Amino acid sequence: MSTRLFFNEVATRDGFQNEGQFVPTDDKVALVDALSLCGFVKIEVTSFTSPKHIPMLRDAEEVMGRIQRVAGVEYTVLVPNLRMPRSRSFAALSEVIRHVNGRVPINVSLSCAFGCPMEGDVPLAELLHWSQRFADLGVRGLTICDTTGMAHPGQVRACVEALQARLPKLQWTLHFHNTRGMGLANVLAAVQGGITRFDSALGGLGGCPYAPGASGNICTEDTLHMLQAMGYDTGVDLPRVLALARQLPTLVGHPVPGQVAQAGRIQDLHPAPAFIHDLMETPA
């Protein structure tokens, strides 16, 4: 029996919010509906946010109203709050959690958990402290986010082992970016450390549109492809996902970082040129 992994697709939120060009609402709805049939356990569809600040997602209400909900898939949206220090943010979120009172399972994301592009190192003790505080409030799970791609595999392994040892009953999700090329190496370190849930974005969307070639979120299809090759059961239909990934450059108007959609899967072989047969027949 291969280990079952679980994927949360974030391209239509974490990806599209960074795009320069508006993706038509019909295309967004069609993409989410197609993603719903691929085997993801969650889809982060959009964000209810200021259309002035994130014009790309100004159609959030319409998208949420039009998508077809598939049983077994959780659909989430991002709702930003005011800028505040961690302690005030915790207090505000505590009130939400108390208000919900167990009627809906709560998952909390901790951003910049592996490093902050302004403050630098984030001590593991700090991460354990905030994880414990949310666990004490009864959340179902925590998503540990490497928001700006600063995590390295050694740190990931140590971190996920410490978090799971301290809070073994929480549902842990890892959210990696490929900003410095370490995305899939960090996924490998995380699965080696026992993590089974990941956020990822179709095509590796999520990078800055003004930095061609700069990576964003880890790429869904590349991540699935690696883990399936290693024998994991991702629950996701890779050929279906690849077909969607191959439409992305047209949808967003530029090449996307994902590699497998360009190169094909390991098992997608090329026809051998004629000279190979001559070589095979030549006696040694």
Added chain:
Amino acid sequence: MSTRLFFNEVATRDGFQNEGQFVPTDDKVALVDALSLCGFVKIEVTSFTSPKHIPMLRDAEEVMGRIQRVAGVEYTVLVPNLRMPRSRSFAALSEVIRHVNGRVPINVSLSCAFGCPMEGDVPLAELLHWSQRFADLGVRGLTICDTTGMAHPGQVRACVEALQARLPKLQWTLHFHNTRGMGLANVLAAVQGGITRFDSALGGLGGCPYAPGASGNICTEDTLHMLQAMGYDTGVDLPRVLALARQLPTLVGHPVPGQVAQAGRIQDLHPAPAFIHDLMETPA
């Protein structure tokens, strides 16, 4: 004491041979001379090959004549042979090795060792067989090449463990491509399996110039950056390498796949915007 790793820089051969635009000879010599001061143990400088087939490297003799040799760095060139089956290639190479008779250490590369884009799977037994045959001839080392980016981390780990167990005295080098995004995950699996020597290309050159965004060899600076962050001693001066990587897009006339040259190192922090200080001062 951190584990010492060793790097062979291949951008000026495996990288440049794939470029569409000729890099001027002066620039090639300057780049190799700059790379010589970075701490690489080997530099694959160029290829003595048909100027008709690889016009980018038609200045191979001049480049080899003009570069400054630095003590402690091995400078290599590729010399292609005729197309032939493995058994004939082995026989021809055996003659070379016998002719050299121990006067120069020999390293043999086995290409497509993890999979062939035309034949598919390459059984580990096959790889062990050819490795043993070269070991019996007295070679110093073998480079196991994932020429077309088909290896996955589980396979890499199993393969390097089997090879080292069978032939523990050989010097093993791993040559990965990032064709399907698994390059650094494969490096991680290889170091976890005890490998200390890698080929890599500045900027991640080596992809096809007609496929924008398609990755080539694993990127030197991204690989060094990850392994240094994990505490390995790469022997290479990363800031110096990054400075060279940042000149590459101008040199080759297009963006290159490497991420760290674009995003900066983990420790290259950004100044905090003013509002951060307000938040820090706000009482909880």
